[in-house]
Amino acid sequence: MVKQEDFDVEQFMDKYETNIVNNMGETCCDSLSVNQLLELISKEKPEVDISLKRKQICDLILDTKATYGHIRGSPDLKSAIAAIYNEDLKTEGISNDNIVVTNGAIGANFLTLYSLVDANDKVIVVSPTYQQLGSVSAVFSQSKVNVIPFELKYENEYLPDLVELKQLIETHFPKLVIINNPNNPTGVVWDNETMEKMVNLCKSKDVWLMCDEVYRPLYHSVKREDQPKSVVNYGYAKTISTGSTSKAFAFAGLRLGWVVTRDKALLDNLFSKRDYNTISVSMVDDSLATLVLQNHKVILKRNYDICLKNIEIVQKEIDHSNGLLSWIRPKSGTTCFIKINIPNLDTYKLCSELAEQHNTLVVPGEVFDNRAGFLRVGFGNSPESIVGGFYELKKWFIKNGYQK
Ligand SMILES: Cc1ncc(COP(=O)(O)O)c(C=O)c1O
Missing domain, CATH: 3.40.640.10 (Type I PLP-dependent aspartate aminotransferase-like (Major domain))
Structure with missing residues (x-):
């Protein structure tokens, strides 16, 4: 059997994911608790007896x-x-x-x-x-x-x-x-x-x-x-x-x-x-x-709203980047692959510095079949982490002389 190579994306995420402030590495739609799901259900389907559902779930887990x-x-x-x-x-x-x-x-x-x-x-x-x-x-x-x-x-x-x-x-x-x-x-x-x-x-x-x-x-x-x-x-x-x-x-x-x-x-x-x-x-x-x-339709409705709102924030950041960033705007999922228009940029180093010095997690293109020059940004999470993350990215560009 051939030796299993390391899983670069997971390892990059594991290294920095815990305690990061601006998490744009996450690819899940903002994760829910069961109680949050029950609240979503009760809004969409008032006929469902939520306290009974909660009791049934507790009984199931405990008994x-x-x-x-x-x-x-x-x-x-x-x-x-x-x-x-x-x-x-x-x-x-x-x-x-x-x-x-x-x-x-x-x-x-x-x-x-x-x-x-x-x-x-x-x-x-x-x-x-x-x-x-x-x-x-x-x-x-x-x-x-x-x-x-x-x-x-x-x-x-x-x-x-x-x-x-x-x-x-x-x-x-x-x-x-x-x-x-x-x-x-x-x-x-x-x-x-x-x-x-x-x-x-x-x-x-x-x-x-x-x-x-x-x-x-x-x-x-x-x-x-x-x-x-x-x-x-x-x-x-x-x-x-x-x-x-x-x-x-x-x-x-x-x-x-x-x-x-x-x-x-x-x-x-x-x-x-x-x-x-x-x-x-x-x-x-x-x-x-x-x-x-x-209840997947209730969840999807909530997640569509999150993605559509957050994608606009990313669009604005790209529009205001003076050509430093470009993308193929995604129509689905929670991730986008942002191109950095700086020749020969070491995006692995950029992402490591963002994580270590700027409390911001994005995943470098290098871990996706060596696509240096790209950043994978997850936009299914909180709008604050996207705004904060792009603010830190801008600071990195200024610090390194790519932006005034
Ligand atoms: C394309 C793709 N497939 C599979 C997985 C694994 O997902 P799961 O959490 O269901 O194991 C991921 C996780 O990031 C993914 O992006």
Whole structure:
């Protein structure tokens, strides 16, 4: 087995995340407590008896015997996950049997790659993206050279060049193509038409298509008719979606994720591998995640508002940067990839100094497949951290002679 490389993004975040004042590293929508969720529910659905709900939750946590619970995830949880996938229009339904419950999307991605990628398999992975997708593929395929990047370019607004992808597939004969829609770090979303073409290309080449959909359906700036469906809803069985409660639904602390696929043989394989690394997820997480997902529309409404408000703050900062900063304004998710228009700038050093001397966390482009010159900014958190963070960034530019 090849040595697992360090997870640069997570390590950079871990080093500085605790106690930072201006946290623009965070990629979750401002995380909620269960009580905050209950308040949101009571505003939207006054008919729900919130004190009774609170009592039921307390009883469940305090009185239920802590067994392994439903080994494959509770039926209620799986129905709540399936319902989200079944909101996509004109698709054959996803059932509970299509869902594998995992520890977060990180567990879902790992389990999928553990189940699907064998020695010497080639894997095409979109770039930039969450490092796990390429690094874990390299481990199971037993060589880094088996992982072929499919580059998204700033100049193309991070949209996929499908002619190039076709050539990559015809050159490398991969088993699997991995994409991430909406994308971390760029916040780009590939719309319905693009996704249809992407799926049809993989179908025509009989290649698996996995889509990390952990930021789905946080389509805060996309018209309803352009919003992409989940990858599993375009009529091709060899597609896999991974997701979780962490990002769009603001409950990362539950560590609750899932894999969804329509392929029966893959489902059997996922469950067989899962026996070795999960058994079951926590009973408490399972039941709280059920409550979260059954009320996901209330949460999404709140999170759309947060993202739309905060994105305007970032837009203003970019407009007032005298050309030092530019971006492809994201239409979804909670992250954007800001370009710094200073040639050969060491953005890793910039971000380290921002964290160590300016109490500000942003993630350098260097940890996303070496994209120096870019900063990943999370805008799903408090407006104060964005205003404060850009103020400190300005101070850094002035201190280093880039701005007066
Ligand atoms: C694209 C992507 N996939 C997966 C994950 C892991 O998410 P989770 O908290 O559900 O494990 C992250 C976390 O940042 C992410 O950005």
